[in-house]
């Protein structure tokens with residue numbers, strides 16, 4: 001449902017409209033994440049079928065879904081996110097066999113990975129077929145495909161009867177949403193429906209693996225640790241830019257990786273090194289900032305305390321899954337608390353740590369202190 005509202009006026013939902021030509025009334029509907037009610041899914045499938053946009057939970061983060069085969073609907077996804085048109089979307093499917101409709105070549109390693117890890121937080125980049133509209137793939141000859149391990153998108157894809165293109169449901173550049181609240185804050189008034197299935201389990205996005213090259217290459221570390229992939233297909237390449245180290249960047253091949261991402265509104269400074277050195281340096285940085293009247297927030301682990309800073313504990317450093325789960329909501333929380341600078345401790349780059357460090361390095365925009 002669209003209606004025109006003059007700039008600066010107040011819409012029926014009471015939200016102020018700043019110079020926007022049109023507004024959508026965004027409905028927020030609760031959904032059982034394990035056993036979604038049929039009428040809720042039918043409602044959402046109807047929105048997708050009419051070219052509308054539905055945000056939904058997955059096991060990683062909330063996605064902003066549109067019919068992947070409807071170019072107009074996909075174009076709207078780019079518009080409402082403010083996403084650069086050269087950054088392709090992931091196409092979500094509800095059964096492994098759908099990959100053969102979307103991909104023209106499925107190498108043996110892809111079959112092995114699908115067998116082992118789908119449904120789950122692994123996205124595969126494959127040569128695409130004509131079925132995939134160019135806008136969905138941002139004009140590339142490849143397509144990224146993933147089968148999510150979450151009852152809501154699986155039911156939605158099946159009921160809508162179409163694959164669903166879904167980037168993370170945040171405004172381009174801000175941290176990915178892990179709750180329906182985050183989605184509403186970024187996209188209320190822009191999309192038709194938000195399915196609220198509670199906080200997401202993994203908290204960072206899927207691992208994106210390009211299997212069109214030999215050996216396969218990690219384009220974005222994510223919810224499926226690289227070590228687990230290597231246990232099934234042997235060594236894969238993890239380029240430095242995929243670790244978030246832009247300093248050594250050749251041209252990123254996941255177009256999305258070249259943009260500053262996951263960024264809080266506040267400046268973020270990342271401190272990397274041995275834990276005891278990091279702790280010392282973080283407190284030093286906090287003191288330097290506060291002495292200039294700058295308000296500081298700290299992202300820490302293991303419940304460490306810092307003086308003169310709003311400190312958020314991400315979880316125990318031995319449980320990097322817990323750290324990943326709370327990462328994006330903690331960055332958003334610090335932003336809302338009104339700090340000017342966030343100082344973040346680095347974590348070990350193993351397991352989920354690779355994805356966490358990629359997100360923190362990108363959020364820092366390269367402002368990294370090595371101790």
Ligand code: TXA
Nearest residue numbers: 060062063088089142143144167168205206254255256
């Ligand atoms: O966990 C996830 O992957 C979430 C949920 C909603 O499924 N989705 C997500 O989508 O994170 P998005 O659009 O925020 O990130 C997709 C990433 C981007 O870095 C994009 O550049 C890359 O995948 N990508 C998509 N298609 C690609 C392609 N054909 N070749 C290379 N990279 C691609």
Ligand code: MG
Nearest residue numbers: 167168176205
């Ligand atoms: Mg994203």
